[in-house]
Amino acid sequence: MHYDVFNGDADGIIALLQLRLSTPKANRLITGVKRDIKLLDQVVKLGDATSVTVLDISMMKNIEPLQRLLTQRIPVFYCDHHQSGEIPNSEHLETLINLDAETCTSLLINQKLKGEFIHWAITGAFGDNLHQRAQSLANHAGLSQEDSEFLCELGTLINYNGYGATLDDLHIPPAELFHQLLRYPDPFMLREDSESPYYLLQQGYANDYAQVMRIKPLTENPSCRIFELPSTAWARRISGVFGNELANQSPRQAHAVLTLNENQQDYTVSVRAPLNNRTGADEVCSRFSTGGGRKAAAGINALPCEQKAHFIDVLTQYYQSL
Numbered sequence: 001m002h003y004d005v006f007n008g009d010a011d012g013i014i015a016l017l018q019l020r021l022s023t024p025k026a027n028r029l030i031t032g033v034k035r036d037i038k039l040l041d042q043v044v045k046l047g048d049a050t051s052v053t054v055l056d057i058s059m060m061k062n063i064e065p066l067q068r069l070l071t072q073r074i075p076v077f078y079c080d081h082h083q084s085g086e087i088p089n090s091e092h093l094e095t096l097i098n099l100d101a102e103t104c105t106s107l108l109i110n111q112k113l114k115g116e117f118i119h120w121a122i123t124g125a126f127g128d129n130l131h132q133r134a135q136s137l138a139n140h141a142g143l144s145q146e147d148s149e150f151l152c153e154l155g156t157l158i159n160y161n162g163y164g165a166t167l168d169d170l171h172i173p174p175a176e177l178f179h180q181l182l183r184y185p186d187p188f189m190l191r192e193d194s195e196s197p198y199y200l201l202q203q204g205y206a207n208d209y210a211q212v213m214r215i216k217p218l219t220e221n222p223s224c225r226i227f228e229l230p231s232t233a234w235a236r237r238i239s240g241v242f243g244n245e246l247a248n249q250s251p252r253q254a255h256a257v258l259t260l261n262e263n264q265q266d267y268t269v270s271v272r273a274p275l276n277n278r279t280g281a282d283e284v285c286s287r288f289s290t291g292g293g294r295k296a297a298a299g300i301n302a303l304p305c306e307q308k309a310h311f312i313d314v315l316t317q318y319y320q321s322l
Contacts, residue, residue, distance in 0.1 A: 001046075005030040005039045005054045007105075008174030009240075010127025010159035012056035015079065015105040017181055018117045018124075019053065029175040034162035034240065035268070035301055040065035054078045056105040058292070059097070060085035066093075079108050082294050083282065101278040101296040104128040119143075119151065123187050127155030129244040129272075129297065147188065154187055157201040160208075160241040165262060169233045171204045172197055208238040219312050223319040224254040226312055228267075231260040236268070243270040243297075251275035254319045256311075261302065269300035269311065277322060284318050 004020070006012035008031045020027075030042050040062040043049050052069060054076060059066065060083045069076055070090040079096040081104055087095055096108050106124025110117070118141055125134035131152070138148040161177060164170045172180070180197050181190075190196040211234050219226040225246060229235035239259045246255040254274050258267040273281040273296050281298035285291030288311065291300040303311055 001048045001050055002027045003030055003043050003046075003049050003052045004028070005043060005052060005057065006174075006178075007034060007037065007056035007162070008032050008170075009034040009056070009162035010155050011104045011106050011124050013158060013162075013174060013178050013181065014120050014124035014127065014155075015055045015109045016053070016178060018106065018109045018113055018120050019055075020182060021120075021185055022113050022116055029178065031174045031178075033164050033167060033170065033174075034159075035299065037061050040069070044068050049074050051075045052077070054080070055109075056080055056082075058082035058084070059087065061292070063088075079105055079112070081105055081108065083292065099294065101273075101294070102130060102133055104130055107133070117185070119187050122148075123151045123155040123158070125155070126152040127159040129159075129247065131248065150191055151187060153202075154190065154198055156241055156244075157198065157205055159244075160205050160237065161201055163238070163240045164233070164236045165268070169236050171201055171237075204237070205241075208234040211235070212238045212242050218258070219316075221316060222253070224256065224315050225250065226256045226258065226315070229257060229259040231262050231264065235259050239268065240270050243272045247272040247275050254281070254315060256315055258303065258308065258311075264305075266302040266304045267300070267308065269303050271298050271300075271315070273297070274319065280318055280322070284315055287314055 002025055004016055004027045006016045030039050037057040038061055044065045070092050073092055075092050077094045081098055084097050106121050110121030122134050122137050161171055167173045184190050190198040215227055217225050218228045239257045243255055243257045252274055255272045257270045260267055271281045271285055273279055278296035282293045282295055285293055285298035285300050288300045290302045293299050
């Protein structure tokens with residue numbers, strides 16, 4: 001059994017989409033909501049893997065099950081742009097890992113496939129909030145402004161769909177969304193199909209966006225802006241994409257979105273470094289026990305309510321010092 005293991009956001013889905021459009025393969029999918037990144041344990045527990053592809057989840061967070069698979073001589077292809085830690089030296093492991101803040105897994109797969117599905121790669125880059133890089137690729141591919149804006153919207157919508165506490169929060173479970181998108185070798189085909197998931201996600205996003213526009217900043221200063229969202233399904237869905245939009249609106253500031261979890265005792269936190277200096281988000285979040293991520297974008301899964309003020313101080317002081 002071959003397993004495809006991937007993040008349930010735009011970057012993970014579109015990275016796998018390019019691979020399977022290029023090389024169809026009988027597979028079993030392992031994925032989840034965007035923050036569900038410790039996924040390789042599921043493969044180990046199932047115990048029937050003959051090969052594994054891993055996309056857009058941190059190797060550092062999955063190192064123990066990865067090492068178990070390699071010990072069992074199971075071939076693994078691992079492509080990612082998050083914290084990797086020390087990469088195992090094994091003849092059974094092939095890696096394509098780049099931690100540069102200006103790349104993502106979809107672009108790395110595009111590199112591997114030599115631009116075979118460049119329109120999907122551009123969509124993935126837009127979805128991962130690499131707007132300058134995506135627009136540059138779109139210009140090089142000769143896309144019109146209208147077409148570039150469509151790919152930007154589509155990537156944003158696919159990314160938006162990955163956010164939630166559980167699959168029940170999402171409009172479309174990521175594995176199902178992958179299968180739906182696999183019917184479209186070119187993303188522009190979704191625009192022409194009135195039954196495509198693009199239109200369902202567009203409507204859901206519009207409804208959630210109308211809610212979040214009523215929220216005022218919890219804290220605002222020259223170095224950062226921080227917003228707090230309630231414990232509702234719409235807030236959990238919109239939180240990450242809202243953070244990206246804030247970063248694009250004000251590229252000199254860092255941004256954080258705190259969404260109250262259902263237990264009413266802690267927050268899920270999304271942090272975006274300033275677009276003009278895409279660094280430090282991982283350092284800030286890693287100071288908290290459930291935090292991590294990459295330089296440009298990171299998060300905390302469970303920030304206790306009593307640590308909210310401390311988090312605001314840490315974020316503010318870090319970016320004031322740069």
